[in-house]
Amino acid sequence: MAPNTDTAPSRNFALFERAKKLIPGGVNSPVRAFKAVGGTPRFVQRAQGAYFWDADGQRYIDYIGSWGPMILGHGHPAVVEAVQKAVLEGFSYGAPTEREVELAEEIVRLVPSIEMLRLVSSGTEAAMSAIRLARGATGRSKIIKFEGCYHGHADALLVKAGSGLATFGNPTSAGVPPEVVQHTLVLEYNNLSQLEEAFALHGSSTACLMIEPIAGNMNFVRASVPFMQRCRELCTQHGVLLVFDEVMTGFRVALGGAQSVYAKYLPGFKPDMTVLGKVIGGGMPLAAFGGTRAVMEQLAPMGPVYQAGTLSGNPVATACGLSTLRELQKPGFYEALGERTRSLVSGLTGAAAQAGVPFCGDSEGGMFGFFLMDKLPQNYATVMTTDSPAFNRFFHAMLDKGVYYAPALYEAGFVSSAHTAADIEATVDAATQFFAAL
Numbered sequence: 001m002a003p004n005t006d007t008a009p010s011r012n013f014a015l016f017e018r019a020k021k022l023i024p025g026g027v028n029s030p031v032r033a034f035k036a037v038g039g040t041p042r043f044v045q046r047a048q049g050a051y052f053w054d055a056d057g058q059r060y061i062d063y064i065g066s067w068g069p070m071i072l073g074h075g076h077p078a079v080v081e082a083v084q085k086a087v088l089e090g091f092s093y094g095a096p097t098e099r100e101v102e103l104a105e106e107i108v109r110l111v112p113s114i115e116m117l118r119l120v121s122s123g124t125e126a127a128m129s130a131i132r133l134a135r136g137a138t139g140r141s142k143i144i145k146f147e148g149c150y151h152g153h154a155d156a157l158l159v160k161a162g163s164g165l166a167t168f169g170n171p172t173s174a175g176v177p178p179e180v181v182q183h184t185l186v187l188e189y190n191n192l193s194q195l196e197e198a199f200a201l202h203g204s205s206t207a208c209l210m211i212e213p214i215a216g217n218m219n220f221v222r223a224s225v226p227f228m229q230r231c232r233e234l235c236t237q238h239g240v241l242l243v244f245d246e247v248m249t250g251f252r253v254a255l256g257g258a259q260s261v262y263a264k265y266l267p268g269f270k271p272d273m274t275v276l277g278k279v280i281g282g283g284m285p286l287a288a289f290g291g292t293r294a295v296m297e298q299l300a301p302m303g304p305v306y307q308a309g310t311l312s313g314n315p316v317a318t319a320c321g322l323s324t325l326r327e328l329q330k331p332g333f334y335e336a337l338g339e340r341t342r343s344l345v346s347g348l349t350g351a352a353a354q355a356g357v358p359f360c361g362d363s364e365g366g367m368f369g370f371f372l373m374d375k376l377p378q379n380y381a382t383v384m385t386t387d388s389p390a391f392n393r394f395f396h397a398m399l400d401k402g403v404y405y406a407p408a409l410y411e412a413g414f415v416s417s418a419h420t421a422a423d424i425e426a427t428v429d430a431a432t433q434f435f436a437a438l
């Protein structure tokens with residue numbers, strides 16, 4: 001069990017102090033700074049399987065897995081071997097390779113809505129490029145997104161809702177001029193009447209509707225099946241491209257992504273475009289956007305929509321992604337992963353119920369969320385009613401017991417195929433102790 005390392009002479013503490021002198025906030029991506037939960041971020045020294053070890057040598061059961069990519073756990077032997085082999089053949093060429101073709105073939109085979117795709121280096125880049133392509137392909141400017149969905153940090157997507165449907169969004173970051181987000185309409189997730197109204201007003205001038213089908217950037221909130229069905233119908237009716245941001249859910253919730261989960265309830269369901277990242281790189285910088293041939297052929301050098309990247313389709317990243325995707329196709333992979341993840345959520349829920357603590361959770365495949373409330377929330381505003389001091393106490397209690405959850409209440413969690421029944425049991429035991437002490 002890890003001691004509290006929040007004070008010197010902890011190495012985590014010393015590294016954080018050093019980092020803060022040179023790197024804004026001491027981190028290269030804000031959530032890592034533990035600002036929401038307080039305390040000292042753990043500086044990771046190494047990771048293996050379901051665990052990582054911090055700079056003080058403490059071991060943690062890792063429920064972040066690099067925010068999703070590490071679906072096989074850390075250091076999977078087949079992936080390590082593929083990456084080692086690729087490294088010896090060169091790091092980057094800036095010229096096409098066979099492995100890019102293989103990865104594209106694999107993704108197209110596994111995700112039926114994708115007929116063509118392009119590889120990029122981050123989810124942000126993929127989402128940003130998908131929007132440009134949607135605008136170029138439709139000749140329209142407006143885009144629709146939903147409050148609580150995150151699509152990376154491109155300017156046009158850093159927006160919160162305006163005061164009404166007639167007004168467009170307001171920037172959520174300094175440095176984004178209001179003019180840049182004037183075409184972005186932000187709607188409430190799972191709100192059918194707002195969706196209807198938005199299409200009635202703006203359908204004919206909207207290029208695309210971008211959505212996280214299972215939203216993992218407001219913890220874990222599913223788009224309801226009727227809501228998704230209506231999104232599809234309205235997009236088709238108005239010539240708006242339905243873009244699924246599956247950077248998190250792609251190959252994480254099922255082999256065919258969240259779209260395959262909706263297709264179970266809505267036969268033949270497909271988005272027009274899909275944005276992928278995280279798992280498809282297996283932990284290396286790799287992402288993609290794809291869709292119908294007609295749309296994708298608008299991209300340079302075939303069509304008029306420009307998009308490029310020096311490191312796009314990087315040979316080491318594609319080796320990592322490809323070997324990861326091959327492991328996922330082994331029989332029973334998602335059944336076992338889904339079962340393990342459900343056992344975590346039901347274990348935590350049971351422990352809370354025994355102690356009379358309000359708690360609920362949900363999961364799909366290897367992605368989960370839990371809430372310190374009685375009922376699963378349907379939108380961002382409800383997620384944000386979470387008692388955040390209570391979440392922070394839970395987070396730190398679990399951290400002290402060697403369990404690493406996301407250091408913010410609006411983030412999803414991830415289980416890998418390396419997590420064992422004993423890991424889940426240890427996690428549930430830690431939570432049981434916390435709940436009992438309340």
Ligand SMILES: *Cc1c(COP(=O)(O)O)cnc(C)c1O
Nearest residue numbers: 122123124150151152245247248
């Ligand atoms: C992580 C994420 C992104 C951004 O990906 P980066 O690789 O961090 O740029 C975009 N969309 C969703 C749904 C994500 O979860």
